[in-house]
Amino acid sequence: MSTESSHSRIINFGAGPSALPVPVLEEAAKGLLNFQGTGIGIAEISHRSKEFTSFVENVSQLIREQLGVPPTHSILFTQGGGSAQFSAVVMNMLARYRLLHPEAKPEDVDMDYVVTGSWSQKAAEEARRLGGGNVKIVADSRGHSATGKAFDNIPPHESYKFSKDPAFIYYCENETVDGVEFSHDGSSPTSFPFHLLPQDSLVPLVADYSSSFMCRPIPRLADHAIIYAGAQKNVGPAGLTIIIVRQDCIVDVDAAVKCGAAPVPITLSYKTLFDSKSLYNTPSVLAIYMTGLVLERMKKMGGVEYYEELNRKKAGLVYDVLKEGEERGVFKPKVKARSESWMNVVFDVLGDGAERRFLEGAAQRGMSGLKGHSCECVVNGIIAGIRVSLYNAITEEQAQQLVQYCREFIEQETTA
Ligand SMILES: Cc1ncc(COP(=O)(O)O)c(C=O)c1O
Known part of the structure; x- marks a missing residue:
């Protein structure tokens, strides 16, 4: 993949299908043309080969x-x-x-x-x-x-x-x-x-x-x-x-x-x-x-133990900023303490039109997939809210970028 095309990728916090590591996508692109030197692409080779x-x-x-x-x-x-x-x-x-x-x-x-x-x-x-x-x-x-x-x-x-x-x-x-x-x-x-x-x-x-x-x-x-x-x-x-x-x-x-x-x-x-x-x-x-x-x-990165540490850090960062937002009356976590997911962080953005502003601001900063699950979610007039999915391919740096944006958003909402 050219540098230009990998740079034009946005951060995908979607719940699935979801982000995959760029080096894997690059390798897969090669395999589509020629799987393991067979001269046949992976989508063309016999599953019995x-x-x-x-x-x-x-x-x-x-x-x-x-x-x-x-x-x-x-x-x-x-x-x-x-x-x-x-x-x-x-x-x-x-x-x-x-x-x-x-x-x-x-x-x-x-x-x-x-x-x-x-x-x-x-x-x-x-x-x-x-x-x-x-x-x-x-x-x-x-x-x-x-x-x-x-x-x-x-x-x-x-x-x-x-x-x-x-x-x-x-x-x-x-x-x-x-x-x-x-x-x-x-x-x-x-x-x-x-x-x-x-x-x-x-x-x-x-x-x-x-x-x-x-x-x-x-x-x-x-x-x-x-x-x-x-x-x-x-x-x-x-x-x-x-x-x-x-x-x-x-x-x-x-x-x-x-x-x-x-x-x-x-x-x-x-x-x-x-x-x-x-x-x-x-x-x-x-x-x-x-x-x-x-x-x-x-496996090369250190297996599930490596990802456990990485995912613990990412979830910690996002839940911390959520707490800051909660204290300032901007965010409201949907899940009770100790039952929260490491992979899917769900919360509401409080205030008239605030969820839309949050999503628009995120899109402007190249972040997508943050809208909560949309089907069957309009219960008692409550909309789906925000869901941040932090699967393995989301890097710590990308989680930090989201956190940085959340902090800016909290400031913006509380000083407006
Ligand atoms: C926890 C869980 N179980 C089951 C499913 C259904 O999976 P699929 O869409 O692959 O049938 C999903 C889909 O997102 C899921 O998140």
């Missing part, structure tokens, strides 16, 4: 190494995004439960959902739509908000009511729309309550890590049955979904049908993906390639 199949294996290895994925878990790649996993999780885990309990009636099967924001709510709705068991909302942030309607907190540990033997327990680690995230400090009241889970060595715990995958280490990774994420926030372009799945959850879904489970579409079956090494059908070759380049770069 030895060059590409070994590339896929390396991508898997890069995730395994950096996150410390144990040998009990496989790493699978697929398409369909987080939304397809809302369905795949339900179908595969109900098939697993059926094989373990062939006599169970659907009314006896519980699917436990922890609802802390729009995405876990959507996942629970999909489970309800698919049927095959009872969707139980075992904790809900809204009940702990001032209005009874806001996803602005992680519920207190004492409020969780897990079922005794659920088909699975589902949570979303970082709620991208609402900016609510579980603390990674196990002693915090806003951490995920691992200690309250059924005492079984194979707890069927499922986590949506779509917007926090690879931004820092995953707490208690080995205690999860499934962790999944779309690539398009921290690690690549849209089109690739990564699933880390414990081997007991890769079940013969057709055998489960014989015991009364619903058939699982072949491309949603984890066993299909596992048996075919994630190459049952044509995968999203370009997205896998670019994700591989991002992961290689991450």
Whole structure:
């Protein structure tokens, strides 16, 4: 990429698809013309070629190494995004439960959902739509908000009511729309309550890590049955979904049908993906390639530990200026203390026309993607507000530029 074109790039604080590192984009541009010296571009090469199949294996290895994925878990790649996993999780885990309990009636099967924001709510709705068991909302942030309607907190540990033997327990680690995230400090009241889970060595715990995958280490990774994420926030372009799945959850879904489970579409079956090494059908070759380049770069930079420190700093800077703005009556954070996301910082700009002024000023300084999630957000006349997404590719310097602008804005609003 020429210097001119990289200089003309703006800072993209969008929530996804989102910023990717410029060196990766430059490398990918070369790969589009000639993948690893094959003379064929990455978007043109066969997904069954030895060059590409070994590339896929390396991508898997890069995730395994950096996150410390144990040998009990496989790493699978697929398409369909987080939304397809809302369905795949339900179908595969109900098939697993059926094989373990062939006599169970659907009314006896519980699917436990922890609802802390729009995405876990959507996942629970999909489970309800698919049927095959009872969707139980075992904790809900809204009940702990001032209005009874806001996803602005992680519920207190004492409020969780897990079922005794659920088909699975589902949570979303970082709620991208609402900016609510579980603390990674196990002693915090806003951490995920691992200690309250059924005492079984194979707890069927499922986590949506779509917007926090690879931004820092995953707490208690080995205690999860499934962790999944779309690539398009921290690690690549849209089109690739990564699933880390414990081997007991890769079940013969057709055998489960014989015991009364619903058939699982072949491309949603984890066993299909596992048996075919994630190459049952044509995968999203370009997205896998670019994700591989991002992961290689991450490794060189120091892995998830490096990004944890970087992301801690970036989030700290932005939350600090938010606090300054709050004290001056300019900004209002939407999320309660200790439930705030590192990746998606959400707040309101107070005053008539102030949000528009904030966004216009940001645009003039070459910053975009700051408008909050727009669908279904006009609740009780409240607009979406601002959302700053601080994924891995956002540098500390870029976060500083935003902070600098926020300070100027606070001054401007309070002296006008
Ligand atoms: C936390 C979370 N889960 C699920 C999804 C849905 O992902 P997709 O659009 O890839 O289906 C998103 C999308 O932004 C998300 O942020």
